[in-house]
Amino acid sequence: MTEILNETETEVDGAEFAALADFVLAQMHVSSGAELNILFIDPGPMAELHKRWLDLEGPTDVMSFPMDELRPGTEDDPAEGVLGDICICPQVAQAQAQEAGHSAAEEMLMLATHGMLHLLGYDHAEPEEREEMFSLQRRLLLTFLATR
Template sequence: MSVEVNNESGHVVDEAEFAALGRHVLDAMHVHPQAELSILLVDTDVMTDLHVQYMDEPGPTDVLSFPMDELRPGVEGDPSPAGLLGDVVLCPEVAAKQAREAGHSTEEELLLLTTHGILHLLGYDHAEPEEEKEMFALQRRLLLTFLAGR
């Protein structure tokens, strides 16, 4: 499993932890061991540009997901095909503000957003109430199992 983490944000983060989280989520979702994932941390200017260009929304956002090969979760014993899962782009400055409001650390918020972004790459969404319930429960379980194993 190839998880590449690039930090262009200027914020200090433990890149190895984000790579480990990516591998954890992909393993738990039975994604092929040769799948590739990219996690990129950017500043608010870059995130604003991406948010406007791809979502037609003003200002920066916390996380964007850019799927490549549209891989979907596999099942135990039958993983997804190999391929490029895509890119998760995070903005630590936006995450820091959200973390303060939620009462936890910026790192915890970024780990949550990374999990959220990977699930979007795997086809999960939260536009409808039932989708949101499923995605957020899965996101919580994946993050808690990762944190418990640290």
């Protein structure tokens, strides 16, 4: 079950993000009953989270807060539990989207996918981890977008 909360003035298509979550979690064999929250927050609250949890200044694009530390399941044994929270800052996403040459909506969908992978234990600290995570992120997002 995915809940989408928009605490910003930015227009966000909650149904699109819920559909993305359903798609990604199904692909990763996570139970449809697993709980996930995707929150859209302004730069001020994001900067506070960034400082509190990572001791870094300023707002960032996305932060993930795992709860039950779920890992991808299998088709026969999907992962169940509370996945956690993803916080996305639309204003940071908009700036990044302009730099990358695509829409803010696409950037935020990518960030949501990125956040879900973090909640499932993926990381990008090491080069091989980075390659695995970003390749999976790209495949999941492109496959989702192709179905829309």
